[in-house]
Structures are given as structure tokens and as C-alpha cells.
Amino acid sequence: MLQPRAGPGAGVVSTAGAWVPPEVTVVISTRNRPEFLRDCLESIAALTTSRPAEAVVVDQSDRDRQLGQAEVATLTRHGAVRVRYLPSATVGASRGRNLGIQAARAPIVAVTDDDCRAAPDWVDALCDLFDADPELAMVCGRVLPAGAAGTGPDAVAVHTAERGKPFRPGRDPGDLGSGNNVAYRRSVLMALRGYDEHLGPGTPVPAGEDAELFFRLVRAGAKARYEPRPVVYHVGWRDPEALLDVWREYSLGAAAYLTREIVARRDLGALRVLAQRTLYLGLGGWVVYGLRGERWGRRMSARRVSGALGGIWSVLRADARKGLGRRWILEPPGADLTAEPLEDVS
Numbered sequence: 173m174l175q176p177r178a179g180p181g182a183g184v185v186s187t188a189g190a191w192v193p194p195e196v197t198v199v200i201s202t203r204n205r206p207e208f209l210r211d212c213l214e215s216i217a218a219l220t221t222s223r224p225a226e227a228v229v230v231d232q233s234d235r236d237r238q239l240g241q242a243e244v245a246t247l248t249r250h251g252a253v254r255v256r257y258l259p260s261a262t263v264g265a266s267r268g269r270n271l272g273i274q275a276a277r278a279p280i281v282a283v284t285d286d287d288c289r290a291a292p293d294w295v296d297a298l299c300d301l302f303d304a305d306p307e308l309a310m311v312c313g314r315v316l317p318a319g320a321a322g323t324g325p326d327a328v329a330v331h332t333a334e335r336g337k338p339f340r341p342g343r344d345p346g347d348l349g350s351g352n353n354v355a356y357r358r359s360v361l362m363a364l365r366g367y368d369e370h371l372g373p374g375t376p377v378p379a380g381e382d383a384e385l386f387f388r389l390v391r392a393g394a395k396a397r398y399e400p401r402p403v404v405y406h407v408g409w410r411d412p413e414a415l416l417d418v419w420r421e422y423s424l425g426a427a428a429y430l431t432r433e434i435v436a437r438r439d440l441g442a443l444r445v446l447a448q449r450t451l452y453l454g455l456g457g458w459v460v461y462g463l464r465g466e467r468w469g470r471r472m473s474a475r476r477v478s479g480a481l482g483g484i485w486s487v488l489r490a491d492a493r494k495g496l497g498r499r500w501i502l503e504p505p506g507a508d509l510t511a512e513p514l515e516d517v518s
Contacts, residue, residue, distance in 0.1 A: 196295055196355070197276035198227040198253065201268025202286040203374065204237045208407065210247060215289040217251030221296045227255045228275050230268040232374075253295070264374035266367035266381045270507045273361050282355040285329075289318060289405040297402035298355045309360045309394035310386070312349025313402030328418050329406045331398070339386070339396040342441030344448060346426070348396065351382025353404040360394055365506025371425055376494040377483070379418075380425020387429070387442070388505065412468060419472050420479035423449065427483025428494075432501050435487060450480040 198216060202209045209229070216227050227248075231238050239247075244257040260271055273281055282298055284290060291297075294313070301311050315331045331350045339348040364385070372381030390396050410418060426449055433442035454477035461469030485491075490498045 194278040197278040199272030266372040291403040318405035345383035345386035368505040384429040420475035423479030431487040
């Protein structure tokens with residue numbers, strides 16, 4: 173596997189004044205949501221870690237909605253984590269995260285979103301897990317709703333399980349955790365070529381990028397776990413109608429990459445997951461919610477079925493308009509990353 177190397181000037185200043193390399197890099201990709209990013213960075217500044225750590229913010233916002241280096245420095249000036257602000261003209265959450273991974277100077281890369289707030293011990297909890305198991309390649313943590321939002325079918329991007337568990341090939345990556353609280357060994361990310369830039373927010377297939385990477389990582393034989401100790405809080409900012417669209421997008425993205433694995437690599441594990449999502453969660457949910465008289469839940473299940481069918485059809489017809497042409501289907505996914513951290517990706 174490719175191994176990360178520290179670039180010139182890599183590191184953070186310890187309390188003793190020594191210049192030491194960071195143990196963890198937190199990557200945040202953002203676009204046109206400065207109000208969320210401010211709150212997220214305040215939580216990063218409030219981290220109580222004793223570990224040398226840095227955060228990389230890749231800001232793809234329009235120029236008039238960028239926070240700018242000066243404001244980011246002001247928001248985080250009293251924190252234990254050094255924050256690097258990298259404006260970028262690129263578009264897409266997966267591309268932004270890959271730029272953050274490329275810029276990372278630490279062997280552990282943690283990823284969260286701008287609409288999340290990290291618990292004060294988040295970084296320490298993640299690092300402790302990697303220290304305890306040298307073979308661990310990826311860990312997902314607990315995602316709790318911030319504020320009054322619940323954890324029913326209308327809650328997205330949360331994962332509240334209180335027991336840890338391993339993730340094995342052939343299981344639904346959604347059972348492992350959420351992509352807004354996940355950490356990887358950077359060497360594994362480099363070997364897998366990061367996130368698939370054809371998937372995720374900012375692309376015609378606006379979801380599925382996290383689960384696709386989870387799926388690919390475990391299929392490659394890497395060790396992954398869910399552990400409840402590392403916690404972030406997700407802000408539920410969408411209204412119920414918008415959430416219906418989100419569930420469709422999640423299902424579309426999942427069906428697209430799973431169908432690719434079935435078509436290109438004859439992956440029976442992907443077939444099982446796709447059947448579970450379409451038949452059990454989609455059609456099965458539609459029946460169960462209908463029997464209960466829960467109209468919103470039934471609409472959500474119908475959107476999940478619609479999204480799954482749309483994702484399957486887009487791949488079968490090699491829909492180039494969605495970026496899902498034959499090249500995407502047949503070639504290994506991922507981006508062109510190199511082991512050397514970039515000093516500037518703007």
C-alpha cells in the first residue's frame with residue numbers, strides 16, 4: 173500500500189513549542205453553507221484533544237459565500253486543532269474530500285460534514301481505536317441528532333447504535349455507520365484512490381459516495397468497525413418534503429454503485445444488498461407503513477423504490493448524462509491521488 177509522508181512544514185505546535193507531525197487530519201468539504209461551517213468549526217475549536225491534530229477545510233463555495241482564511245483563523249484561534257483553509261473552484265463533496273485527503277499530513281484521516289458538530293473527545297476517541305488495533309483500516313462512530321430532531325424514518329445521516337460491531341463483506345454499508353463520522357488510515361485511502369467522484373452531492377447521482385467507499389474498502393480485505401464512543405451531532409435542517417427527496421437520492425446512489433458491482437464484477441454480495449434495499453426496505457416498508465396508516469413512511473418507502481429503480485436503470489443503460497457510462501462501470505473507481513501531501517489545493 174502507498175504510505176503517507178509528511179510534507180514540508182507539516183505538523184502542529186505543541187504546548188512546549190516543539191513542531192510535531194499531526195496524528196490525525198480532520199477533513200471537511202463544504203459548499204455555500206457558511207452558517208453551518210461556522211458552527212462546525214466552533215466545535216472543532218472546542219475539541220479537548222491532547223493529540224497533535226489538524227483540520228483541512230476544502231471550501232467550494234461561490235466567492236461571496238466563502239468564509240475566508242481570516243474568519244476561519246478567528247473562529248479557531250483558541251483551539252487545540254490547527255485549521256488549514258483551502259478554497260477550491262471544484263464542485264462535488266467527493267472531490268472536495270479527495271482534495272482534503274490529498275492535503276492531509278497525518279496517518280489518520282477523519283471525515284465529517286459542515287452540518288455536524290463534533291463532541292469534545294471525538295479526535296481522542298478515534299485515535300484510541302486505531303492505536304488499540306494496528307490492523308484497523310476504518311472506523312465509523314455514532315451520529316446523534318442535534319437539538320429536538322428524532323431518530324425515526326424522517327431522521328437522515330444519524331446512526332445511534334450503542335454497541336460496537338465489525339463490518340464484513342456482503343453486508344449493507346449503511347449498517348456500518350454514516351459517512352459524516354468516519355476515520356480511515358490514509359494509506360488505505362490512497363491505495364483505494366479515495367472517494368468515487370461520480371457519486372455524491374454536486375453530481376448527477378447526489379448520494380452513495382460514502383457507502384460505495386465502505387463497500388470497496390471491505391471487499392479489498394481491510395478491517396472496518398462501528399464503535400459508539402466517537403460522537404458527532406447532526407443538525408436536522410431539512411423539512412419533511414425535502415427529506416423525501418433525500419431518501420430517494422440515497423437509494424439512487426446505492427443502487428447505482430451496487431448495480432455496477434453486479435454487472436462488472438459479478439458480486440453476489442452487492443446483489444444481496446441491492447435486493448434487501450429494494451425489496452425489504454422499499455417494497456416491504458411500503459406495505460408495513462401502509463398497514464400502520466403512516467402516510468409519510470409509505471411515501472418515503474415509495475421514494476426508496478423509485479430511487480433504486482432509477483439507479484439500476486441508469487447503470488444498465490450506461491447513462492453518460494449521469495456520469496455512469498461504460499468507462500465508469502468497467503474501470504476501478506476512485507481518483508488520481510498521490511502519497512505526497514499537497515501544500516495548496518486551491
